[in-house]
Amino acid sequence: MKSTLAISPARKAKNRVMLGLCVLAAAIAVVVLVCIFGYVLLEGARFVSLSFFTRLPAPVGEAGGGFLNSLVGSAIMVGVASAMSVPVGVLAGIYLAEFGRGWLARTVRFVNDTLNATPSIVAGLFAYTLIVLETKRFSAFAGSVALAVLMVPTITRTTEEMFRLVPRTLREAALALGVPEWRMTLQITLRAAAPGVITGIMLAVARVSGETAALLFTAFNNRFLSTALDQPMSSVPVQVYTYAVAPYDDWHHQAWAGALVLVTLVALFSAAVRLATRSKHQVTG
């Protein structure tokens, strides 16, 4: 007697094919990444040296120039931008997921998605009109503001989605134990949604770390090392861009080295953050 639960060969085949396609998708992604990363590696690896990390840029023809000012500048500006955008993004995401019910929430969500499409050049020009023209100087602060504008929508969106996925049971348990709502949200739901929220933050950080157009008119660039927020500041992508469009091979090599170092540093930072925040309180199932 044939079991009624036997799986027909057609279904089995479909299963294999579709799962195979998923594997293929992952393979394509890996191949593309290897291709691009390999290209950057090939072009840039030879030119990364210790002086790259410790020296300031040298003019053409002089060897031994480095990216010190750009590395420091990028770190500072991305840091300041994150300090501004992470609280705003996470709290806005919490609002949309937990409290937002009426027309305001719908509007905020829609506006957020629209803001997400801001081209980096427009964000830069926005910070330019608002800050640079008013203060009559280029500044790292203006650059950070432009970057923050680019980061907030991504963080908000992912935070909202991740919060929605936390099962209701967790919240109910907390409330049943008498935990005030705000505590529950910040200490329990947030902790549960943390891995996803961190993904969103890391995506945003990775994206703005490679941002050029937003910084061209705001932080400008600086040949010299500067850590002041009210002065022009160098950053790795802008320096890479400046070198890449120059005629000199020497500078092209520096540009590729810069690109390689940038990608590697962002990758390391991402990995480090993930490792540090790996939650033992995984809430699935």
Place this chain on the structure above:
Amino acid sequence: MSLVRFAVVVAGAALLAVSCKSSSSAAGGGGGNVSINGAGSTFIYPVMSKWSSEYQKVSPTTQINYQSIGSGGGIRQLIAHTVQFGATDGPMTDEQLKEAKGPVFHVPLVMGAVVPTYNLPSLAHAIKFTPDALAGIYLGTIKTWNDPKLTADNADLNLPATPIVVVHRSDGSGTTYVWTDYLSKVSPEWKSKVGNATSVNWPTGLGGRGNEGVSGTVRQTPGAIGYVELTYAMQNKMPAGEVKNRAGSFVTPTIDAVTSAAAGAIATLPDDLRYSITDSPGDKAWPISGTTWAVVYKDMPAGPERTAVVSFLRWALHDGQKFCAALDYAQLPPELVAKAEAKLDQVEPPKK
């Protein structure tokens, strides 16, 4: 989780401390350091960065920070008073001068050239272009390489029947300004149809972003033609075509040919030094030459910044010129240097 929180707090505090401290000591102060910001032409960036570092040896307390955001950008930043000087490949228009609300001086700094480059398999020597040929190609009326207008001057090259793929700059640029300035002078049809500006409505072709976009596209596309800065072509060993100049000879693009173009045009220079040296008379002149000017306000408020800017530009006009040749830029002829310096004297007379 508390370890991470602790690390974040410490990092944040450190960041704040560092930025607060530096912002009080930098900003041009803190021990007599003067910090000057300049912006503009991408073309002059390499030599500016050389000058900036060499000038620091001459005057250690002055920091010249120049960034290339394009000639138009430089002009706009000057008008907005966010930089102390701008650098531009095309002189400011009357409209821009009016916007500036104050007299602005043009101080020529270096010369350069724009050259046609192409992608055709192994030719015996460089292609000779007449002005009509270049205009026709860019207008789209000459469509293949073996068009009679091209083969007339290149009989020995056996140009193939490949279609011409025209490449131009997509971003606004001084290079385009010089190229279209030249085409406007040699072709009335171009002048009426397209005109002369940093960005135009091209009749045909692909747009590449920046010199590297154009050269990259030309290199990848068989049968392509594009225009790039001379420095770029020389540094990247790209084939450059010869062009027939006003005197009637086909000239190879070299730095000397550019200086000849300037020398040939000296006699007709306007007083405010807003000149054009394309299609210059002169036997050996390269017809598609250009200049990069520094633009400064005549009435800059007196102070360390003004002194720094004027001293730097003065140095660039004299000592700075000897760094040009190594970087494939053409120096200013001495007559031009004298006129340029006269302008600087009006901003701030030299300290004797």
Place this chain on the structure above:
Amino acid sequence: MVTDVQTVPRASHAQRPKSLRRWGPPALRGWTTGDAIFRKACAAIGASIVGLLGLLIYELVRGSRESLEKFGFRFMVDRVWDPVVERFGASTFVYGTVVTSIIALLLAVPLGIGIAIFLVEIAPRKLGAPIGFLVELLAAIPSIVYGLWGLFVLAPIVRDDVAPVLHKTLGFLPFFRGESHGVGMLTAGMILAIMILPFIAAVSRDVLAAVPTTQREASLALGATKWETIRNVVLPYGRAGIAGAVVLALGRALGETMAVTMVIGNNPQIAASLFEPGYTMSSVIANEYAEASGTVYLAALTEIGLLLFVVTFAVNGFARVLIWRMARERRA
């Protein structure tokens, strides 16, 4: 059987008289002062995002006033972009932006979801984590690098390998007519697809990972194959989250500048064939803003920035309606 993942329903609140809800003692109120402050703070921050967009739009409108006055509605349908005679029309750029974004989504959404499924359902844990990390790494590559790679590696591949194949097999469609020079709308769409892939894949992965195992187990226990479980249980559960990921990715595609401008050919034209060069709104702003002189020119470029937001509004609104429709059908 998909559990409703909405937030905690406030049924208990609604049953009490209003006065008690607002003014009664905390034990009967159901909320503490801390809650009220927190909620208001979150709402304020949410509202500030609306304020941010308002400020952005205000600045854009202010900057484009001259162009709005001079060209009016004609700006959106005019095909000519001529800085020399100061005649500006944005239709070619709108076309380029929309077409490249559609291509990017068509390529990246199936790939991204496929990758997410692979990472969550198929890959063993040891393989899944590093590959997921690699996919996220794609987001860290600066756009200028994408542009250069696209110009030097992808464009020749498209010209020599991809385009001829497409032409031969699908050449009857207007999209694949003609020859490819390498740079063009298809290449730009492909580069965009690679750039937005990490957003879709990473977020979808987190969404799918949050689906309770109980759901999967129940489906398998009923005799479904793994794929059927994924298709009928896991994906619908995470549908909203995946839609969110797609919206995020779409936003990035619409606004991407540097990489696109290096491989799209930068020719303002409306052509049916995807092999032809085109021009996008972000590219023209990035290319010409720095050099633009003349107030009308600048205003026209700023108006294109404004137009980009309008296009985003429209696309987002359309996507929302689509998702809402899908949700309705499912429920019925």
